[in-house]
Amino acid sequence: MLLTPDIVPGLVATGASARVAVEVAPSFAVGDAVRVLNHNPQTHTRLPGYLRGKLGTIEKDYGVFAFPDTHAHGLGEKPQHCYSVRFSARELWGPGAPERDTLRVDVFDDYMEPS
Amino acid sequence: MNGIHDLGGMHGLGPVVTEANEPVFHEPWEGRAFALFASTFVFAGYTVDEFRHAIEKIPPAHYLESSYYEHWMFAFEEALLKRGFVTREELDARVALLKSGGH
Numbered sequence: 001m002l003l004t005p006d007i008v009p010g011l012v013a014t015g016a017s018a019r020v021a022v023e024v025a026p027s028f029a030v031g032d033a034v035r036v037l038n039h040n041p042q043t044h045t046r047l048p049g050y051l052r053g054k055l056g057t058i059e060k061d062y063g064v065f066a067f068p069d070t071h072a073h074g075l076g077e078k079p080q081h082c083y084s085v086r087f088s089a090r091e092l093w094g095p096g097a098p099e100r101d102t103l104r105v106d107v108f109d110d111y112m113e114p115s
Numbered sequence: 116m117n118g119i120h121d122l123g124g125m126h127g128l129g130p131v132v133t134e135a136n137e138p139v140f141h142e143p144w145e146g147r148a149f150a151l152f153a154s155t156f157v158f159a160g161y162t163v164d165e166f167r168h169a170i171e172k173i174p175p176a177h178y179l180e181s182s183y184y185e186h187w188m189f190a191f192e193e194a195l196l197k198r199g200f201v202t203r204e205e206l207d208a209r210v211a212l213l214k215s216g217g218h
Binding site (some may be wrong): 001002003007008011015016018038041042043044045048049050066068071072073074092093098 | 117121123124137151152154156160161162163164165167168171174
């Protein structure tokens with residue numbers, strides 16, 4: 001496939017979006033308490049290391065996307081939900097962190113379990 | 116991959132320095148590198164995830180000392196080498212030619 005002028009604007013605007021137009025049941029709903037798995041693949045992952053094992057709350061469901069961990073290695077899209085998950089600063093960084101600060105991170109379904 | 120790219124929470128890296136009136140590209144070659152994403156993405160048929168993973172595999176010391184678009188160039192080279200669009204020998208020869216002032 002060759003690059004044609006009609007392809008360029010969309011590609012530049014979205015950075016090649018990984019959104020997938022299929023119906024997949026979400027494992028979590030907004031408001032659910034979750035624990036991030038202790039996930040350490042030697043292959044590609046979009047889970048930031050500092051989230052491993054941390055407790056958070058589902059804040060928003062973005063919809064269905066290709067799963068980077070498989071997609072990066074030609075192992076298929078494994079489409080699944082990606083969520084905005086809220087973590088307290090103290091959960092992430094301990095008692096020295098400001099009490100009211102929170103952080104929202106985009107986390108894929110496969111990286112979490114119910115808490 | 117637990118690599119050098121995963122900098123979240125690391126101490127000692129200093130503040131994020133912002134530049135007043137920052138240009139989109141600091142050097143003309145950066146604009147060309149940006150354009151290469153669209154063309155190589157389409158004809159080489161890689162995914163943005165494969166692209167990101169290639170960047171993660173840059174040797175750690177080099178990763179920290181090289182610029183954003185140098186990381187992109189590394190990923191393009193990986194994708195094109197892997198698919199056989201270019202060989203390592205061809206790439207090295209081209210770099211050597213450019214270093215010596217050739218075109």
